[in-house]
Amino acid sequence: MSSLTPGAELSTWPFPRIHEVFHSLQQSGEAERHEHWSTMESTELLLNYSVFPFLSRILDKRVMVIVAEGDNITMWDREIAAFNAIASPHKRLEILPKVSHMSLYSDQRDTNVAAVKASDWFAASLGTEAQ
Structure with missing residues (x-):
């Protein structure tokens, strides 16, 4: 999952901008059902593909x-x-x-x-x- 503070909390995808953008899209209603979750396994699979x-x-x-x-x-x-x-x-x-x-x-x-x-x-x- 992305984080606004990847240095202070566990994050598999440490890019604060990702969190900002997808949270904004969710809050605006443009993508209100979007859940931006990543697991350790999904991140490892992505990086190894x-x-x-x-x-x-x-x-x-x-x-x-x-x-x-x-x-x-x-x-x-x-x-x-x-x-x-x-x-x-x-x-x-x-x-x-x-x-x-x-x-x-x-x-x-x-x-x-x-x-x-x-x-x-x-x-x-x-x-x-x-x-």
């Missing part, structure tokens, strides 16, 4: 990866390495400058930028024009 063994299976599939350049929670350099390991010629990488992991949840402008990029890609991939 690797997508790299599966990337060689993606050959002729359309793939889009959107990365937040200012992400200080996930390893965006590894996300780009994973993208580069995909052999498909039908792939696209979008790097969102000045966007963080949590701003995608907390700042509607950042979410909209990612949504427009995804919408344009889906429209092009499905052979339709973006609206």
Whole structure:
């Protein structure tokens, strides 16, 4: 679980901003049923997971990866390495400058930028024009 004071209380995910954002979304009613819980096991599983063994299976599939350049929670350099390991010629990488992991949840402008990029890609991939 995240914490506002990870130095003073047990926390498996010691990023105060995570607690602030998800608590705010819950209190505002936007995600009132959200419970942001992590166990030691779920955190260990997350930190030990690797997508790299599966990337060689993606050959002729359309793939889009959107990365937040200012992400200080996930390893965006590894996300780009994973993208580069995909052999498909039908792939696209979008790097969102000045966007963080949590701003995608907390700042509607950042979410909209990612949504427009995804919408344009889906429209092009499905052979339709973006609206």
